[in-house]
Amino acid sequence: MNAWLAQHTQALSLVLRRFKANKLSTLLICLAIGVTLALPSIMYAVLESVSGLANNVKSESQISVFLNSSNSENSVQAVKLALEKNTAIKTFKFVTKEVALNQLQTSNANNEVLNSLEKNPLPDAFFVEPSKLDVESIENLKNDLSKLDGVEEVIVDGAWIKRLNYLLLLGKKIMLILTGLLAVALVAVIGNTVRMQIVTQQAEIELSRLIGATKSFIRRPFLYAGALYGLIGGLFALVITFVVIYLFNQSLAPLAAEYQTDFSLSLPSLYTSGITCLLSLIVGLVSAYFAVSKSLFKSIQ
């Protein structure tokens, strides 16, 4: 165990010494890895934030049924009864115009406009959540509801969410493909770097083989180098992601304020950051392993 630990600390310190001796090139390689990884990382952060927004809205009602403002209590009851009977409806809730106005006043900062109104312009409304969410059943339900007596207007406010979700799905797919392609690029970059190092260390490798070094002894520093390139590159990617999202949020804040929300892109969580670093470490390790097993022992065997 002690010998095992010594072997690994020895390899690691050797790699760190080599990094220190070639600070600039190490920095550039890690930066290249960082920039490559930052792209999917930023994309992931944006998609996560937007889909979080979409999920929030989705839980609210999907169909709004606005009644005629001149409706009597009876006709409201009739609509309510019709809604209760309809099997295509999962739940619904009734919001009177007074309640609606109150909600508007509490949620909207622009009270001056509301106070200047002479009478409540809002209609009574039912907010309906359909049991089936596909486009066709929602369309049918909408038609049924608009035929009811006393109903002024039926608005399906979930449709854009559906489209947004499709777009998000497409975005996620693009991100995955991009990540895959960039991972291949990383394997090439790290693999090439490690291969170059093998070439520059050729004399040492050859000598070590002659005086009794095992293959794993020779391989180990290169694997560490690959893993470290990945890890440092991953950290760079996180830094870039944080900076970019911070800059995005600065521009997003006034836009979100216009829409009366405090929407902002969320920074990568500790978990996501950890996964990013781990993945890039693994990519580094794997590419170093391929490079090493391909070219390390060719000249000696």
Place this chain on the structure above:
Amino acid sequence: MITFDNVTKRYPGSHEAITGVSFAIEQGELVYVTGHSGAGKSTLLKLMAAIERPTSGTVLINNQNVSKLKDVTLPYIRRKFGLVFQDHKLLYDRNCYHNVALPLAINGITGLDAGKRIRAALDKVGLLNKEKAMPITLSGGEQQRLAIARAVVSRPSILIADEPTGNLDRHYAADILTLFMAFQQVGVTVIIATHDALGNVNERNKILHLGHGKLVATEVST
């Protein structure tokens, strides 16, 4: 300690470098391998140090048959040897101290213990004051001695040197040979390949004389 029985080595696409060679080397002997250049001295040394495997015949090192050893065990056999290469094979990207440190690192010896051994080895060859110097700044004789320090630092039981006095003047060559004899006197088996006429041979030495890949004479000088 090292036994060759009818050993032949043929490199792919080449003639036989060594043909039907048999001999035995005992613990603590000082053995010279002589012969013209191209006679197969280097090949013989590589076979002894388990760097090459014989094409046919048996090479026994400490009663282990090199041909039958698995690839994974070969490195451990090689660690029994201290090798001084014809072209030194010094690493020019690090100083003398770190050059000598490499065999110890391979053996898993690091830290204080390694430092003591490295300085002892450098002291033995008279390079203790040059531990921080880069090999490129050393003279030919000093480079040779650095290579010897690296060969002996892990205290091998067999020391093999390929043309250690090859391009040194007479004075330096005598120095180096004296150094090797000092190791032999403390019980190390020393094997030296040389094409030079042997000057300072006043001990009881064994001489393996090669000619065109064959062992033409085994003498014991007195």
